[in-house]
Amino acid sequence: METQFQQEPKVSFFQTTTAKMMMVGILTIILIIPLALVQELIVERSQRQKEVITETTSKWGNSVYFYGPILKVPYKDPISGASNYAYFFPEELNNKTEVTMEKPLERSIYKSNVFSTKMQFNGKYTTPNFVSKGIPAENIYWNRAKIMIRTTNLKSLKDEVKIKLGNQNLTFESVASNTNDSIESLETNYFDYRTIQDNSKFDFTIAFNGSKQIKIVPIGKTTAAKMTSNWGSPNFNGNFSPITRDIKTDSFEATWKVLYFNRPFAQQYYDALPELGKYSFAVDFITPVDEYQQNERASKYGFLVIGLTFLIFFLIQSISKINIHIFQYSMIGIALIMFYTLLISITEHSSFSFAYLISGVSVIVLISLYSISILKDRKFPMFIAMSLSVLYTFIYVIIQLEDYALLVGSIGLFLILAAVMYFSRKIEWNK
Template structure:
C-alpha cells in the first residue's frame, strides 16, 4: 500500500506541468488586485478632473467667443379677413439677423499653471482685438420693405460663454460711435451669455458698417471661436508650449516651440453651417449642431497625462507577471533549485505593488521618474529575494537583467504612439522565441 502511494506523492511534487498550471493560476489570481489598481487609478483621475472643474469654476471656465451679430427689428403686417368680410391689418415686430462681412480676431494668451494640492490646472488671461464690418442687408432677398426697418433700434450682439471671465467692461466702436455694453436680458436664444450694444443706424448712409472692440478675458483649459464672418480670420498666440488645436478647422499656419505658439485661421462662409442673413429665427446661430460645426480654437493641453500612462501601464500587468513567472520557472529548472509556489505568490505581490508605487510617485514626480524609481525598487527586491532562494548570485543577476528588459520594454511601449503596436509585436515575438529556445532544456516528463 505504501509503495503505491509513494510514486503518486513524488509525481505531485516533481511534475513540471502541474507546477506550471499552479503558477498560471497564481498569475490569474493576481488579476484581482491588478483590477483594484486600475480602479484606484480611475478614482484618482476622477479626483483630478473634479479639481480642474472646481478651479475653473472659481477662476473662469473655457471661453467661447461668439459673434458679433447685427440685429435689426422691422415691422411686418398681416392682412386678415373676418367672417363679416371686414379686412384688418395686424402689425407686429420681427427681427433681421446679419453676420459680419469680414471678421478679424487677434488674441494674445498669457497662460499660467495653478496648483491645487498635487494637481495642476492650466488657466490664462487673454487680450482680444475684434474688428470687422457689416454690409447692408439684402432686403429684397428676404422680401422686407425698407420702410419697415426700425434702424434706430438696431443692436450689435456678441456672446462669451463665461461672463465671469470679463476683467473690464467692453466698449464697442461702430461708425465712430462709442457704445456701452449691457447683458441680453430679454430671454433671447440668439447666443449664450449674450452682450449687446444699441446702435442707431438711421444716420448711416454708407453700405459699410465697421466695428471694433477689445475684450480682456480670463479663462481656463481652452479658448474657442465661432466662425460667423463671411470671411473669418483669427490669429492666436500664447506662451503655452503644448497647445492642442480643436474644432472642425485646423489652423492654416502654426508654429510651436518651447516659448509658446502662434496659430492662424482663414475661413470662408462656404463651409459655414448658417447663412449670411436671415429673419425670424433666433435659435439658428445657437443650435447645438451648427455651433459644433462652426467651432474652432486652442486647448491648453497638458502634454503628459500621468494617469492615462499609468492606466496603460497597468493593462500590461498580466503580461509582465506571466513572463516573469515563466522566466523564474526556467531559471529554477536550469539551476536545478526548487522555488516554492508561495514564493511565486510573493514575487507576484511585489510586482502588483509596483503599480501602486508608480501611481503615488507619479502624482508628485511625474510618470517617467516615478516609473524609474518603482521599477528599480521592484527589480532590486525581486533580485535579492531570488538570490536568497537560488543561493546563486549569478543566476539572480541574470534574472534581474531579464526583469529589467521586461520593464524597459513596457516603458518604451507606453512612450510610443503610432509605432507601439509594431514595436510591441516584434518584441513579443523575440521573447517567445527565446522562451522556446530555453524550453528545450527542460525534461517535461
C-alpha cells in the first residue's frame, strides 16, 4: 500500500500576516505626508490670523507701556560747563488701573481682543539731591524743571494728560524722541520746582485704548499698584509678580508692591535716562489657547489616531479571517486625515468644541458605514464606532487639560496598550 502525502498549497509571501503588517505599517508612514500638510495649513492660517490682528489692533492701540512720572531738572556741569539733565524718580508712587475689555474688532473671520484703560497715579517727590554729583546750587536751573512720561502708545491716548503738582496744574505735550526705538515721551512745560518743593505731591490720570498687554515700570521708591478688569484670563509676567490676585471667570483683581531694594536700579540719574522696560510688571490680555493652537495640538495626535485605527482593523482582520485590501486601508486613512481639515475649517466659523464634535461624528459615521461593506457584519462596525468615539473623546480631554495632560495621556496610552495585548493574545502570528 502506498501512502500518499498531500502537500499544503504554498502561500504567497504577500498573503502572509507579516506582509500585511508591513504594508499597513508603510501606509501609516506614508499618511504622515498629508498629515504634515494639514499641520502646515494650520500654521499658515494661524500666522494669517496674527497678521490680521496686528494690523487691526494697530489702528485701535497697541500694548500700553508706562514709565513715569520722572522729574527732569537741567544743570550745568561745573567741570565741562556743558548743560545736562538730571532725572529723579518719585519717593512714593501709587497706581490704580481699570481695564475694560471692549467688543472684539472683527475683520473677515478674525477677531481681535482690545481694551480701554484708565490709569490713575499719585505720589510725591523728595527734594532732588545734587550733592553726590558735586554740582553747586548756582548751577541748578530749578526754574526750568519738567515732568516727563515715557510710553509706546501716544496715538491711542483718549484725552489730554494733565498733572497736578503741588499747587500747580501742568499739561503734558509730546516731544520728539532722540532714539530709534518705539518709546515716545510726554513732557510738561517748564516750571519752577522751588515753588512746590514744600508740597511735591502729584496726581494725574491717563487713559489709553490698547491691546495685548499693559506694562508698568515701578520707579517709585515705594510703588503700590492695583489693577482690575472684566477679563477672566490674565497672564501675569514681567519682572514682578502680584502679591495678591483674585481671578474669576469674567474678571480679575491684582495688586503689586515693589520697594526700591527689590529692583536693580537707582532713584536718580544724571546725563542720560536708562530704559528700564525689562524691570516692569505686566499683564497680558490675550486668549490663553486660541482655536488654532487647539487645532495644532489635535493634529499632533493624528499619527496616533491613524495607527490605532489601523491596528483595530488589523486585529479584526486577523481574528475574523476577513481579508481587508490595502486600498480599503487607504480610504480609511484619508477619512481620518479629513477630520483635521474639517476641524480647522469649521472652527474658523464656530467654536473649537462644536467643530470637534461635528468633525468627529462625521468621520466616525463615514468609517463605520464603510466598514459594514468591508466586514460584512454589523458587530465589528459597531465596535469600530465605539472605539473611535472613545479615542476622539480621549484626545479632546487631553487637549483641554493643561496641568494633567501628560498624566492623563500616559494612563490612557497604557490602558490602550493593555487592551491591544489582551485582544491579540490568541492570534497566531506565524501564519
